[in-house]
Amino acid sequence: QVLLVQSGAEMIRPGASVKVSCKASGYAFTGHYMHWVRQAPGQGLEWMGWIHPVTGDTKYAQKFQGWVTLTRDTSISTAYMELPRLTSDDTAVYYCARDRGELGSPYYDYFYMDVWGKGTTVTVSS
Amino acid sequence: EIVLTQSPATLSLSPGERATLSCRASQSLGSDLAWYQQKPGQAPRLLIYDTSNRATGLPARFSGSGSGTDFTLTISSLEPEDFAVYYCQQRSAWPLSFGGGTKVEIK
Numbered sequence: 001q002v003l004l005v006q007s008g009a010e011m012i013r014p015g016a017s018v019k020v021s022c023k024a025s026g027y028a029f030t031g032h033y034m035h036w037v038r039q040a041p042g043q044g045l046e047w048m049g050w051i052h053p054v055t056g057d058t059k060y061a062q063k064f065q066g067w068v069t070l071t072r073d074t075s076i077s078t079a080y081m082e083l084p085r086l087t088s089d090d091t092a093v094y095y096c097a098r099d100r101g102e103l104g105s106p107y108y109d110y111f112y113m114d115v116w117g118k119g120t121t122v123t124v125s126s
Numbered sequence: 127e128i129v130l131t132q133s134p135a136t137l138s139l140s141p142g143e144r145a146t147l148s149c150r151a152s153q154s155l156g157s158d159l160a161w162y163q164q165k166p167g168q169a170p171r172l173l174i175y176d177t178s179n180r181a182t183g184l185p186a187r188f189s190g191s192g193s194g195t196d197f198t199l200t201i202s203s204l205e206p207e208d209f210a211v212y213y214c215q216q217r218s219a220w221p222l223s224f225g226g227g228t229k230v231e232i233k
Contacts, residue, residue, distance in 0.1 A: 035222075037170075045162075045170065045213055045224040061221035062127075095169055111217035112160045114181065116169035 002026040004096050004117035012124050017084035020120045022096030029077035030054050033099035035113050036070060036081045038092040050099065050111075051079060086124045093119040128152050128216050130225035138233040145201040147228045149214035154194045158218040161190055161199045164227075165210045173212075174199065204230070 007021040022034065036048040049060035051070040058070050069082045079096055096117045101110035129152040139145055149159065157177040162170040172181045174190035177197060187202040201208055209232050214225040 044226045045164075045215075047215075047222040047224065059220065097169075100172070100175065111222060112172060112175045112215070113162075113170070114172045114175075116171070119169055 002098070002115050004098060004115055006094075006096060006117040006120045009121040010123070012086050012122060014087055014124055014126055016086055017082060018086060018122050019080055019082040020094050020096075020122070022079045022081075022117050024077045024079070024098070027098075029072075030074055031102050031104075033101070033103070033110065034070075034072065034079040035097045035099060036068075036079075037095045037097055037113070039095070039119075040089075040092045043092075048081070052103075053079075054103070083122075086122075088124050091122065091124045093121050095119045127221060128155070128219050128223050130214050130216055130223055132212075132214060132225035132228045134228060135226070136229045136231060138231050139204055140233045141204050141206055143204050145199075145204055145208070145230055147199040147201075147212055147230070149192075149197040149199070149225050151195045151197070151216060151218075153219075155197075155216050155218040157193055158216055159190075159192070159197050160215045160217070162213045162215060162224075163208075163210045164213065170213065201230075 003025045005023045030053045033050045035050045038046050048064050051058050072079045097113035098115040100112040100114040131150045133148045161174040164170040178190045189200050191198050211227045211229045213227050
């Protein structure tokens with residue numbers, strides 16, 4: 001069974017940072033990009049970026065460029081999202097999501113998200 | 127950035143009725159569009175990719191169509207478990223983007 005298990009809810013003071021983990025199981029972690037998406041309360045979905053599991057290359061939405069850091073540890077099949085300098089506007093559920101495409105596939109199956117973690121609620125409040 | 131506009135914002139229907147959800151893009155996507163379903167307190171679930179391909183295990187009552195800038199998700203006969211919020215997502219250009227969602231609610 002393919003699973004993404006995310007770390008638990010966080011309560012963060014304004015100006016501090018948060019690091020969310022996402023542990024993959026049931027598939028080859030190095031075979032798929034990992035995306036991060038966030039959802040503010042009552043709002044829609046916002047794509048933040050992806051990380052290549054083998055090279056560590058990243059691609060970010062412009063809004064998050066220079067701000068969010070995506071990393072991974074292939075030895076434990078875990079991806080991380082770190083966001084510093086948080087404000088109340090960053091209160092949201094943060095999701096990791098596996099890319100549907102398999103790296104090296106001859107088919108262009110990439111950049112849709114087929115398996116999602118349950119989400120990590122990050123609350124920024126003083 | 128490609129903007130996806132979903133309509134209507136809310137669709138009030140009864141079980142057994144047909145649901146037609148629209149997603150319009152600010153520029154042509156070819157067929158690079160997906161649909162997701164999200165229920166309260168849950169993560170999104172991939173339903174349709176490449177405009178019309180159903181994800182594994184998705185019932186046949188869900189279908190997708192369209193091309194270019196206009197896309198449609200159709201649920202032929204609503205089941206109780208289909209009442210949820212639906213999002214479209216494009217992969218045609220960076221950054222990836224989602225529509226604002228359509229809530230399908232019980233009338």
